[in-house]
Amino acid sequence: MNLTLKVWRQNGANDKGRLESYQVKDISPDMSFLEMMDVLNDQIIVEGKDPVAFDHDCREGICGSCSMFINGEAHGPGRGITTCQLHMRTFNDGDTIYIEPWRAAAFPVIKDLVTDRSAFDRIIQAGGYVSVNTSGNTQDANALPIPKDDADKAFDAATCIGCGACVATCKNSSAMLFVSAKVSQLALLPQGDPERTTRALHMVEQMDKEGFGNCTNTGACEVECPKEISLENIARLNREYLRASVNPDK
Amino acid sequence: MSVLDSKIPSGPLAHKWTHHKDHVNLVNPANKRLIDVIVVGTGLAGSSAAASLAEMGYNVKALCFQDSPRRAHSIAAQGGINAAKNYQNDGDSTFRLFYDTIKGGDYRSREANVYRLAEVSASIIDQCVAQGVPFARDYGGLLDNRSFGGVLVSRTFYAKGQTGQQLLLGAYSALSRQIAKGKVEMLNRHEMLDVVLVGGKARGIIARNLVTGEIERISAHAVVLASGGYGNVFFLSTNAMGSNVTAAWKAHKKGAFFANPCFTQIHPTCIPVSGDYQSKLTLMSESLRNDGRIWVPKKLEDVKAIRDGSKKPVQIAEEDRDYYLERRYPSFGNLVPRDVASRAAKERCDEGYGVNKTGEAVFLDFSSAIMRYGKTEARIRGIENPSTDQVRALGEEVVGNKYGNLFQMYEKITDDNPYKTPMKIYPAVHYTMGGIWVDYNLQTTVPGLFATGEANFSDHGANRLGASALMQGLADGYFVLPYTIGEYLASDIRTGKISTDLPEFEAAEKAVRDQLNKFINNKGTQPVDFFHKKLGRIMWDQCGMARSAEGLTKAIADIQALRKDFFANVRVSGKLDELNPELEKAMRVADFIDLGELMCKDALERNESCGGHFRTEYQTEEGEALRDDVNYAYVAAWEYTGSPADSILHKEDLKFEEVELKQRSYK
């Protein structure tokens, strides 16, 4: 099929940026979206121009690198997938496709469709861990049974790939789904319990500092999340933070 | 006498590691603060090493080319991680894990290293659980296990089909904690482009900041390479697009020997190639072979009918199906090791039984499992005389609970529903057992330069068992390197900061700049991928699942011609001082071309078949790999002397004291 692409081009953080039009021809419906972008780039390179920069790595929906806002949706149409899992059979011959980077003050554009998501790393650094050193002498893994239900919920929260679709899709650019997934995972497990108060406080503080917006519970993040992380986690973060806030010792 | 000293401690196998740990040099905490260590790569091996070293007190500088350490390709590992915990009471032990790994590796790995790996495996699970890794649990709240290929026990711990992700996020969280403390300086979007030797020791690296294009000099007292494997030399593989050999290859050029480069793992269950545009291949977890049965039609006319669409796979009668793994290997059946399963698929397809348009696919069929589970489920729910449709629906539910995410992934890519029609799968490049040669301390032949995880060669011999890569990465990073690096660093406590103004840094930086500029200024016509695809084709055809002296010789000549073509005609657009993915790719492909040649040379030199290395000239009458233990029970470690063609082979003889060398049999 033949397509018209409107791709965001921006040469560095200081450039204003603009949408540019490209035509691609003979696209196979079995191609992934990123393979279609490869075709576009090969075409641009042969023309002697600068190819479109975009983040991608594993191309199987787990590394969280790819990050395109396609036709008004994070990772494009389709649910429970990343951009690399989106296939061209979703589109029709002759379609016009808009491709933009994640847009948020906390995710500044580096070039074209590539953004800087290191704010997420800093949030994790603020407390998204259990303070345990490597020793080889931690207690036996089975010494502490964990109810299957808690373990499963912790796992569901832990499947977050940190792609930033939640921020990109939220009208407020809020990072609550991301933060809540990590806070939930560790709050649900006994190993995370000793630090749960400080963790919630510190991670939210860092989140605010990074310039993300506020959650207004539109629920868009849950719908667009490639790993379908539940809003239940945001509720849990709200509880955890409230609990931490009223704790007189902290 | 070989120049290679593996430094394997003396004493009985089971005591070597404990004894070694007890006698290895320690660095006192005050002195650790004076010592810098660079860790290249933040996968399981890199993140865990960086975190552990920082916890111990060293100043760590960690690099990854991705935008965050959490995105390293360990994240994509699906199935699980092995550990000799014997929680299932099925007779597992450290020795059995050791034995299975040695046997699975077709007796081409070092006994002492593998035993150590098996020994620390249990601690890995303890450590990860303590970090909050949410492994699968049963209803009693205890950890669950599943089985993987090539073993007769259940020792694989898992977190649905996302075990690698969960383990990496655990290591990433430990790393993040040290970054927050300032003990690790994390350099995201940085690619190592050379290692700097001062006085024969590794004293730093040259890296390119991928955002600004700046060339940076980073100094340290030791450098740890945890940069992963080189499967992308085949262009199409299950590796991430960015996975590359550059860090390892640059180290090789500076004196680190490269061991067993031809040992590559072709994973049997991947989604087949669908077209020329294909950029990567997607793995379907080995765990699927717990319930899926692999087959092709017995009759060629059925094959033809399936290919042209006149017959559907479900229409082929049971007696007309060839469940070739069950036929050839009745005792292990569909759960034979990866190399065996891959080769068997290739054998059928080469005979013309491939079931898709390209003739390179076999079926992985869940219908028996669906019906079997469905019957059990019907009984559990008390449904008497259930109809076939009812049984099928119930069975699909059970199978969906086990493998739902994988089935969904398959359907997203192929638009086929694997509940209704068998999956089509074909082997694809997945892992590389070969890598930088290291001694027992994980030190390369360059003093101060270490290699961990998939980047080194040490533990998997000629074939890796499923769920052992995660085990090795974390074992190296958490429990081995942090101790063994002390042996080297203990003598460095008085060295002081290494200056980056040394002439060695100057020279290394200039060489890197020259190479980058050469690409930018090249007046070529073709994009980098054009050449990478060509290289991949050569490698897959001649150095893939089956190799021959004739093919390998031809491949070497083809690669040499390709190298000339590449440097003359590649076009790299953009500038040096900006984010430039094409430039990154060009640098990587240049190294892949060199590596590819060395792989062929290594494969040509090894006149035997073992594990993933199958030379068509050396096979049994039944088509099984035929090892030559008399002449080839050694590690082939290659020394770089100017070009892959001139590389010199050094042999480290493998001594087997605990296990008896046998023809591997899974029949």
Next chain:
Amino acid sequence: MSRSAILKSSLAKKYWMSATGLFLCVFLLGHLAGNLQLFMEGAAGEYQFNQYAKFMTTNPAVKLLSYLTYASILFHAIDGLLLTIQNKKARPVNYAVFKASANSTWASRNMGVLGTVLLAFIVTHMTNFWAVMHWGEMPMQTVDPEGKLLEEPLKNLHMVVMNFFNPAENSLALLATVLYVLSMVAIGFHLSHGFHSAFQSLGLRTGKYGKLIMVAGKVFAIVVPALFAIIPLYLYFIQA
């Protein structure tokens, strides 16, 4: 509470939004209960309503509650404004194409707009009745339903309300009725998101309570505004 910065952090702001919002929901119920008395006919209805109005303007406990209500409204509005400003800042460059309808409800994305409409309504509403009741020139009710002279005449708010929606008395009665009904639609949309959202922000919309809250929110958002809206319509049509 040092780190939580109970006024500053984004979550704390949300707690206040929820608390004030839920309090205003309770206020709505109370207000509705009062308004429903307008359905009582004749002199008895008039007397009852005016007595209620007197109680509401003079009882000290009610006074306290009313101050709390004003404060809540003000706080809810200002906090909402601050949140909106911050949220706008969080995305300095907008998308060229933003298909929000694919993943969220219209109301959830337009709480600020709806809130502004409601604030305008509240101001108008209070000017129309509350201000008149407090400081305006009021007709007085001097006899009770049995015709007995009252010791203390009551301010006849009932008549003010009736006249307000009576086209014969108020040339803008039709417009007022329409605007009142539209405002109730706005409140309905505001509640359709606000009700469950308040519970979510407090971390209570979860697990087994989650569904219950969603359903309760829907019922609340339809029934309460509908009952409010029927009153002006009723008053207009019985007098038209």
